[in-house]
Amino acid sequence: MRVEDSAGENVSNTVEGMKKFPVLALLVAVTVTTTLVGCTDNATDQAAPTSEITTTTAPTSTSSVAPTTTSTTPANPELRTKVAQLMMVGVRNFDDALAALEQGAGGIFIGSDTEAAILTTPGRDIAELHNRVGRPFAVSIDFEGGRVLRHPEVLGTFPSPRTMAKEKKPEEVRGMAYDMATSLARHGITVDFAPVVDIDGAGLEVVGDRAFSDDPAVAAEYASAFAQGMLDGGVMPVFKHFPGHGRASGDSHLGTVVTPPLNELQNFELVPYRSILATPGVGVMVGHMATPGLGDGKTPSSINPAAYQLLRSGSYEGGRPFDGPVFTDDLSGMKAISNQLTPQDAAATAIIAGADQALWLTTDALLPAIDTTMKRIAEGALSEQDVFAKAERVSHYQR
Template identity: 45%
Template sequence: MNARRYTRTTTRSRTTAVALLAVTATLSGSLLGACSTDSSDSSDSTDSGTSVATSAAESSETTPGTAPAEQPVSCVGEIDPADSEAVRRAAASTLSVGVTGFDDAATAVDAGVRHIFIGSTTDQSLLNGQGDPARSLAALQERAGGDLTVSVDEEGGQVQRLADLTGPLPSAREMTATMAPAEVTDLFTDHARKLRDFGITVDFAPDVDLDGGEAVSDNAIGDRAFSADPAVVVEYGRAVIDGLLAGGVTPVIKHFPGHGHATGDSHLGTVTTPPIDQMGPDLQPFAELAQIPGVAVMVGHMQVPGFDVEGVNGAETPASLNPASYGLLRSGVNDAPGFDGVIYTDDLTGMQAITDHFSPGDAVVTALRAGADAPLVSSGMDAAAVSGVLDAVVAGVADGSLDLGVVTTAADRICASGPATGVPEPVNG
């Protein structure tokens, strides 16, 4: 396998507006080393006008007397775009696929999928210790060669899939009202250990959207938010993250760039936020919490006025399909360093903000092209339908509308992320 070197910009965005200008300038090439468009221009520029996507030869140059930087080995290796089977396997390894039970999960794993999602309709006998060991997550892990990621939505309150097995968690709003951050960390450390016992390795939590409505019906968030104050959201979001990491589960903060002040529910249709230049407070929890080693980020489906890049109108494009979202994360949110971890989309196949306009295959191709690492296809389709999604990705690579480098870079970043082990001690513990 060939070594692949990842590079990031050495300049940070000083304001959201500056970052968006940088993203606009790079749409015709790769977005900050993580995302390519269907343009043949693969360069990316910093504020100084120098290339971010340096060649291997340029990357190997070092200052005299210094050792060359270690270059991560690619999990995917070099792929011939004409090798449709190799393209298909690489694409499958990027998908996060919702499953209902062992049989469809096995079908997905055999197709090359390495991330399955446990949802509200999943047969809980699939979990380790809850049914036939031969039809469990442990058996699927073995089938996948030990590389299977298993995720779930366990925020607490109204969003908790396994409360009958793990015990109920309070909502985010209740946590801030009744618990100290250290207590939240302890709660989620214990909870993460239970999830690991079941075979789960990723939790799509915490929700770090700001509190912008009393009820979930207001904006799909309601009491899922810790607070309207970004500082409180950061404090309690960090407490959850520390607990999950301490228990060996990868946290995924959501829903970038911020759902709390949106109007509408993306499960039911179009969602619009305030203009991007008014969303500094909504962005702040992502700016701070994404810096914690081991954290991943989920991008939501809200449409954001002013979140524009060349050829893409943010007011009309869900953030999950908008290159501006991934460009801002990679360049740095609210003056923070750029994020180099795994970026998920929210569900692309069961939420009407997407399904009203895109087929599953088109949504996945568009998300990958925009810069997503891990498109989530968790509902509204059977895992057996993954074949059609992969057909769309292979076709996109074949006709040039999707750069193969986008797929392999996403697959490599996911592979390199590894499990939530060897993490720092919780700061709230």
């Protein structure tokens, strides 16, 4: 995920008064024509094509969720509901979150741009979202410690992973992560996109003190302790960024990045994954780095089927299969993806490639993403059986 104040942090939202329908309106067929973009990692300044959407008149609201549209494919309400569960979107405030959840989103993301009132204001908080929506959903955040702490004024301040590893024993870090998790859970957050498992092997600023160590064995030990503390406190930890950003050619927030070849990752970046994935109840986030030797070697891992197959199969040296939930990194604010794909096309492509939940930092493209994924399913790119299996994995961390 993003570093505080990075290029990926400035996510635009639409103006007040956007239109929305309640959940039942998702079942009404309205024509939408979507222009799909090819999967590529070439990061340029050229804007990605947008979808052309035909909508009908709807009541106004204060959310930024786009007007309701439906796919040109035959209506399948149950399938569409499951597809919507595979979407996790960043929200601005309570109203934006409520609109997204009413339209079926499986989760919301609390970012630095989210109004803190959603964590603190009775009747306008996450507990009230549960009251109004009446179904389980996930609430996620980036809460690593150090420079990546969303809303520390509410949730607390904690040292960076590097400082944790230097100054504390693993069992002490487990206790600190427990304290972090209890604070998150008390405010309604259920998923933490942490700990970072990247190895600080190239001095990249985007990694730096977000990594526990430049030693894979040390990083694995402390990441495991952190993850267990999160679980102890009732929050699901998510290891990131598979297959490893530590020695990438640059910052994926800013453009295309390439890791060392896969055969080199196996003895460095992938070493922690040999052990940490044995922890039950954890998730994994797949990053946007291209890896030579992984698929075509050019496609970012988050939209590369070969990356998900590597994770699921554990077919790297000392690896183990992983059957837990898999997330994408941000698909809207990181240029390694956003320079090439709209959020809706990136979300559909990532889910088809192997992600269980596609993450991006605005509600704007929620319904187009559902439509695009439904269209790709109708075209045979993904089976309904696979969608239901993904939704089942997602359901285990929705509350």
